[in-house]
Amino acid sequence: MKVTVFVSPKTTVLDPQGAAVEQAIKSLGHHSIEGVRVGKTVTFQMEGADTPEIRDEIDRLCDGLLSNPVIEDYRYEIAPE
Amino acid sequence: MKVAIIQFPGSNCDWDAEHSVQDVIGLPAGRVWHKDALPDGVEAVIVPGGFSFGDYLRCGAIARFSPIMTDLKNFAGQGGQVLGICNGFQILCESGLLPGALVRNDCMEFRCLNQPLKVENSNDRFNTETLGNQLSLPIAHGEGNYRADEDVLAGLEANNQVLLRYQPNPNGSIHDIAGIRNLAGNVYGMMPHPERAVESHHPCLDGLPILQAFLQPLLQSSPVEITA
Numbered sequence: 001m002k003v004t005v006f007v008s009p010k011t012t013v014l015d016p017q018g019a020a021v022e023q024a025i026k027s028l029g030h031h032s033i034e035g036v037r038v039g040k041t042v043t044f045q046m047e048g049a050d051t052p053e054i055r056d057e058i059d060r061l062c063d064g065l066l067s068n069p070v071i072e073d074y075r076y077e078i079a080p081e
Numbered sequence: 082m083k084v085a086i087i088q089f090p091g092s093n094c095d096w097d098a099e100h101s102v103q104d105v106i107g108l109p110a111g112r113v114w115h116k117d118a119l120p121d122g123v124e125a126v127i128v129p130g131g132f133s134f135g136d137y138l139r140c141g142a143i144a145r146f147s148p149i150m151t152d153l154k155n156f157a158g159q160g161g162q163v164l165g166i167c168n169g170f171q172i173l174c175e176s177g178l179l180p181g182a183l184v185r186n187d188c189m190e191f192r193c194l195n196q197p198l199k200v201e202n203s204n205d206r207f208n209t210e211t212l213g214n215q216l217s218l219p220i221a222h223g224e225g226n227y228r229a230d231e232d233v234l235a236g237l238e239a240n241n242q243v244l245l246r247y248q249p250n251p252n253g254s255i256h257d258i259a260g261i262r263n264l265a266g267n268v269y270g271m272m273p274h275p276e277r278a279v280e281s282h283h284p285c286l287d288g289l290p291i292l293q294a295f296l297q298p299l300l301q302s303s304p305v306e307i308t309a
Contacts (some may be wrong), residue, residue, distance in 0.1 A: 005153055009184075011185065012230070014184070014187060014226070014228070014253065015184075015230055016184070016186065016187045016188075016189050016226070016253065017185055017189070019187075020189050046182045064146075065138070065142065065143075065146065066138070067180055068139055068142065068175065070174075070181060070182040070228070070229070070230075071182045071228055
């Protein structure tokens with residue numbers, strides 16, 4: 001199966017990258033757009049099926065390495081091959 | 082060696098840290114590869130600056146899982162003296178040895194300058210009496226913007242855990258924080274580079290009292306003559 005992890009800066013944490021991108025968006029004339037946040041996507045293949053155990057393993061990976069809980073949130077999607 | 086300097090792939094201030102401790106301050110120091118064990122007899126550890134693992138994922142995120150970090154956590158847990166400088170500070174935060182995290186500078190620029198800093202009265206080693214009210218240290222970072230939640234910040238302030246504050250603030254760091262210590266007072270972290278301010282050809286010499294403050298427990302047991 002394929003796992004896609006989405007990591008984004010916490011809403012309470014300043015996101016300078018998002019602010020800079022928002023500024024660029026506005027400079028292009030898109031004045032109705034706001035609240036831009038820039039995160040990252042991590043994808044990987046994983047053996048096994050979508051079970052609570054597998055989700056525990058992915059959660060541990062996301063909490064320990066792929067995101068820093070002090071500044072980031074994560075969510076993920078699991079798709080069968 | 083009494084002072085170990087941990088070398089990760091991408092560390093680039095390791096030699097400067099070793100030189101400042103060994104040749105300038107005069108304590109036996111050595112570099113230790115991140116896959117090796119922390120040698121017996123080490124009394125202080127410096128986690129140096131650089132771009133460990135290319136800063137991939139987040140600064141310090143991958144170094145945090147290096148084999149030597151288990152030894153470092155045990156060493157810190159037993160009261161060993163630990164100083165993280167720049168990327169070293171980011172690694173200590175990622176590993177949970179210090180609270181908070183460091184994110185991208187609010188200006189979105191890499192900041193490289195001799196930075197004025199305000200000294201806080203933190204403990205018997207880091208205070209205005211030992212360091213003066215103000216000093217300058219080189220900074221060179223793109224991710225030095227310190228962040229922590231309200232409770233953590235309140236705790237840092239209430240327990241005098243802030244060592245240095247930017248004056249003025251170059252990166253958006255909350256409460257102008259440039260350096261902190263843990264509650265026990267044996268783990269220190271700062272974005273400025275004291276090891277780059279210890280000799281007459283450096284921008285200033287203010288790094289010397291900072292390193293001496295950190296190494297004070299070792300210097301007390303084996304006084305050495307400063308040769309700067």
